[in-house]
Amino acid sequence: MNERRAIPRLNGRDPEAFARHCLRPRRPAILTGAIDDWPALTPEWLAERSGDVRTHAVVDLPAEGNVYERASADHRVESSVAEFVEQLRSPSRTCPCYMVQKPLAAFTGLAAALDLGALSALSGHARWQPHVWLGSEGTRSGLHFDAPHNFLAQVYGRKRVILVAPDRPQLVSPFEWNYSKSQVDPERPALRRFPRFASAVLWEAVLAPGEVLFIPQIWWHHLTSLDVSISVNLWFQPAPIHQVLPVILQSGWRPTLAVLRQLVWNGLLRQPHEERLFGGTLPGVALLGGARPRSRRSAS
Numbered sequence: 001m002n003e004r005r006a007i008p009r010l011n012g013r014d015p016e017a018f019a020r021h022c023l024r025p026r027r028p029a030i031l032t033g034a035i036d037d038w039p040a041l042t043p044e045w046l047a048e049r050s051g052d053v054r055t056h057a058v059v060d061l062p063a064e065g066n067v068y069e070r071a072s073a074d075h076r077v078e079s080s081v082a083e084f085v086e087q088l089r090s091p092s093r094t095c096p097c098y099m100v101q102k103p104l105a106a107f108t109g110l111a112a113a114l115d116l117g118a119l120s121a122l123s124g125h126a127r128w129q130p131h132v133w134l135g136s137e138g139t140r141s142g143l144h145f146d147a148p149h150n151f152l153a154q155v156y157g158r159k160r161v162i163l164v165a166p167d168r169p170q171l172v173s174p175f176e177w178n179y180s181k182s183q184v185d186p187e188r189p190a191l192r193r194f195p196r197f198a199s200a201v202l203w204e205a206v207l208a209p210g211e212v213l214f215i216p217q218i219w220w221h222h223l224t225s226l227d228v229s230i231s232v233n234l235w236f237q238p239a240p241i242h243q244v245l246p247v248i249l250q251s252g253w254r255p256t257l258a259v260l261r262q263l264v265w266n267g268l269l270r271q272p273h274e275e276r277l278f279g280g281t282l283p284g285v286a287l288l289g290g291a292r293p294r295s296r297r298s299a300s
Contacts, residue, residue: 002198007161007205012212018122023149026216028163030205034118034153034212041110041155041230043085043134050107051082058277059087061096064188067142068181070277081107088136088228096225098135100278104232107132114232119151119212125236133231142278143172143182143222147244148235150215154207157227161213162186163203164220169247171200172220177262177276178283179248179255186222218247248283259284 010021012034022029039045058075061067079087084099104110110132120126137157145166164172164186172182173194184190184197191198206226207213215221217239248256262284265271273282 003201005201005203007163007203007213009211012122013118015121018214022214022216023123026219028203028216028219029214030207031122031151031212031214032210034122035114035155035210037115037118038153038155038210039113041113043088043156043228043230046107046110046132046134046230047082047085049109051080051085053081053106053108054078055081055084055099055102055106057084057097057099059095059097061098061139061277063096063138064185066183066185067140067277068144068175068178068183068279072275072277072279075277084134088134093136096136096138096140098133098139100133100135101131101233102134104130104132116234119153119234123149123151123236128234128236130232130234133229133233135225135229137225137227137229139225139229140187141221141223143184143186143220144278145180145218145220145247146215146235147180147217148238149217150213151234151236152207152213152215152223153232153234154209154211154213155230155232156209157225157229158209159207159229159231160224160226161203161205161207162222163215164200165203166218166220166247168200169220169251171196173197174251174255176254176258178279179251179259180283181276181279182220187224218243259287263287 008029010029010031012031056076056078059077060075087093087097116128172184175181175183184194189197262282266273266282267285267288
């Protein structure tokens with residue numbers, strides 16, 4: 001059985017304490033008070049002011065299982081923000097839906113309404129490119145890590161959070177095609193298939209509106225919306241390559257070879273690949289600065 005620990009809460013208006021307890025040691029925390037000045041946003045607030053904005057979303061999402069095993073083309077749709085909010089609120093909707101990583105600047109008046117001063121004071125970072133995440137209850141991110149630090153500000157609804165430290169990536173069984181995505185569903189781990197995951201320490205919390213989750217560089221994280229949810233995230237300070245490289249090597253030789261193959265085949269030669277749900281840019285392509293190869297839609 002996994003050891004479980006509560007993610008600590010910390011005053012989000014105290015930069016010195018944040019640097020000492022979180023930023024320098026790269027430890028997670030839930031920050032309180034940092035966004036107390038933000039308005040009470042709702043999906044309807046976004047739809048009223050930016051209803052005509054076009055956006056991509058993913059629909060008919062699975063309620064269980066690993067999201068990374070799904071083809072993106074089977075779930076990806078384009079709609080307006082107003083149309084997506086209507087679907088989000090529809091009583092006939094039977095599966096989760098998610099508007100993923102929409103630039104905050106696309107929403108009329110939103111950037112001016114959100115005071116990022118407290119987060120800038122905590123991080124020492126002033127130039128942000130925030131993103132908005134709007135989804136139904138039941139949306140799940142999949143267990144993964146990002147190279148930069150991450151502030152995840154919860155604006156509306158609640159999210160269940162599971163974090164795993166980055167020091168033993170073999171415990172989470174990364175996919176061969178992407179060492180930053182885990183094959184394990186931490187809410188329902190198949191321990192017969194992934195027995196090493198039982199040794200992972202799980203840091204857990206429920207993130208409430210008005211709270212900010214600090215996810216340090218390279219920490220594995222899995223997020224589940226317990227309600228209709230609006231989150232705003234801000235990435236900053238990517239981890240240097242000497243911190244990422246051990247994660248690649250400890251993940252095994254297959255993910256390491258996959259990165260090299262992607263660098264040549266999908267990056268330099270720009271050969272197409274099948275996009276996975278929430279899969280992001282292939283790691284080998286990211287090494288070339290993110291120049292995306294052509295994607296190949298899955299057969300259906």
